[in-house]
Amino acid sequence: MPRASREKTRPSVFWPLAAIAAPLIALLFKLEIDGAAKLPREGAYVLAPNHYSEADPLAVALAVWKAGRAPRFMAKESLFRVPVLGWVLKGTGMVPVARSSSAASARQTLETSETLVRLGRGVIVYPEGTLTREPDLWPMRGKTGAVRLALQDGIPVIPMAQWGVQQVMPRYGKLKLWPLRRRVRVLFGDPVDLSSFQGEGQPVNLAAATDAVMSDIADLLAQLRGEAAPAERWNPADHGQKETGRLEP
Numbered sequence: 001m002p003r004a005s006r007e008k009t010r011p012s013v014f015w016p017l018a019a020i021a022a023p024l025i026a027l028l029f030k031l032e033i034d035g036a037a038k039l040p041r042e043g044a045y046v047l048a049p050n051h052y053s054e055a056d057p058l059a060v061a062l063a064v065w066k067a068g069r070a071p072r073f074m075a076k077e078s079l080f081r082v083p084v085l086g087w088v089l090k091g092t093g094m095v096p097v098a099r100s101s102s103a104a105s106a107r108q109t110l111e112t113s114e115t116l117v118r119l120g121r122g123v124i125v126y127p128e129g130t131l132t133r134e135p136d137l138w139p140m141r142g143k144t145g146a147v148r149l150a151l152q153d154g155i156p157v158i159p160m161a162q163w164g165v166q167q168v169m170p171r172y173g174k175l176k177l178w179p180l181r182r183r184v185r186v187l188f189g190d191p192v193d194l195s196s197f198q199g200e201g202q203p204v205n206l207a208a209a210t211d212a213v214m215s216d217i218a219d220l221l222a223q224l225r226g227e228a229a230p231a232e233r234w235n236p237a238d239h240g241q242k243e244t245g246r247l248e249p
Helices: 014-028 056-066 077-081 085-091 103-119 145-153 203-225
Strands: 029-034 045-049 074-076 095-097 122-124 157-163 182-188
Touching: 014 029, 014 056, 029 056, 045 056, 045 145, 045 203, 056 122, 056 157, 056 182, 074 077, 077 085, 077 095, 095 103, 103 122, 103 145, 145 157, 145 203, 157 203, 182 203
Parallel strands: 029 182, 045 122, 045 157, 074 095
Antiparallel strands: 157 182
């Protein structure tokens, strides 16, 4: 593992949380991490992983912590109002996000980007916005939130793929505690080249930038799975599936 960042080595609420959570997560997942040095040691970044199990945020968080950074996720605003949980989210610097495409939501994206740069923090954003609906668990069509956040202030987007969590908790399935320490492989990729999308932020640019991110994630997952990814991303709308519902994280 590469050296830890200052945000991990400085005393914070992450220390007691990691002391409790990391050993418990390690009982479930035997992580094999490759490319951890591609996660920036310092400064802001947006980490974009694939998402196919309700339990994969645990593996992602532990991988980021082992890679030397403090794991911070985008989380629904409503969760910040839940007693105790809201305190933990605020104390660890998790990022609230509105579930709407409004002027207020756009303003929040701008403020979040500026805060990440100012504090030198990273944030984990699932670009699909929910669990993939692709039948074979490949990444589906992404949403523009991750690249919108990154392009606002030139924050690097780091693609990431992980595979194996479905052995512990299948999509929409129940947690399987035995056998312990199931193998989970994690692969960090190089920053996505978004230089050609740095224009006026028109929707077509955001959509194309998102496609580039999803393509890199799919390529990383193909390496882990040892098979070719589908040539086209699964689009829920083409299969009569709603964009929201039980699949929202």
